[in-house]
Amino acid sequence: MTELSSPSSTPRPQRFIPIAVAGAAAPRSRQGKRLAFQVGFFVLFVLAPVFDLLRYDLNADHAWLLGMEWRLGLDDFLAGKATALEAAGNIMLRLFVPLFAGAGLFIWAAWKWGRLYCGWLCPHFSVVETINKLMARASGKPSVWEKFPLPRWNSDGSPRRVDARWWAVVVPAAVAFAFLWAVVLLTYLLPPAEVYGNLFSGSLTRNQFIFITAATVVLSLEFLFARHLFCRFVCAVGLFQSLAWMSNKDAMVVGFKRDRASDCASCLPERQSACDAVCPMRLKPRNIKRHMFTCTQCAQCVDACGETQRDNPDGPLLAWVSGEAARQNEAGFRAIRER
Incomplete structure (x- = not known):
């Protein structure tokens, strides 16, 4: 440092x-603000597809952004009403310019402040921290790969309490977060009304069922065994x-x-x-x-x-x-x- x-x-x-x-009071105040940002962004992550704030509809073959259809402007070209140059211009203006502008702003923020998105907004990292705390309550260690238990005292001077019964919360919480993530990720690809409607009525299509089941299993294993390892060694955004x-x-x-x-x-x-x-x-x-x-x-x-x-x-x-x-x-x- x-x-x-x-x-x-x-x-x-x-x-x-x-x-x-x-x-x-500063430490608790700052962490309280950070928790508010994390909760708010997690809610946004879940609800963004519902309100068409950001998603790609595989059925309609176009994206939604801020409640509006976002197309690349290729319909006229495919119908023979526009030239290849006009189509290329539409792709540049409607895809690459917004993409590079957003990525540039994101990288500039990281250049100046580091992985602030990860620590204050990322919905995956909020799950990492939540399960870390639950696992520490159950085993005295925030990860199954930790060699030594955490100190027996918290930073505020209170004793750290460990109770193996908390494992009954750790595993269901990891699976619940994984299931939620699987469903939400699917709503970024298919109409949310269709996904939630089929889910609540128990009438998921074969592909929807396979996607949610496979994603839940993979994410459950990741949340239980490789949370911070994913953030450190795998996540491209990080x-x-x-x-x-x-x-x-x-x-x-x-x-x-x-x-x-x-x-x-x-x-x-x-x-x-x-x-x-x-x-x-x-x-x-x-x-x-x-x-x-x-x-x-x-x-x-x-x-x-x-x-x-x-x-x-x-x-x-x-x-x-x-x-x-x-x-x-x-x-x-x-x-x-x-x-």
């Missing part, structure tokens, strides 16, 4: 991202965000006051770190930026640090930074290696 101060050099001016609110973020040395990162590392290593009883425990991607938040390639900017590590250090007059050790403070990241680690 970025080194915010160094005892061996003159402190440089640093620019903090004014998202965190000072005071003990990969392009990470590549854009890594190319910008001034991009927003989690900064770390390295000269106070001893405080961070013992912020929980038994000399454990709260920031390591809360990361849903199972990263080490105090690490160098290139080792944080898949950071989703969820700020849970920042907020956990704020809670553990709330009574420390020196304040927390982690904070969002950008600009020159972010550039000190690589320089700080190189200086450590040279000593």
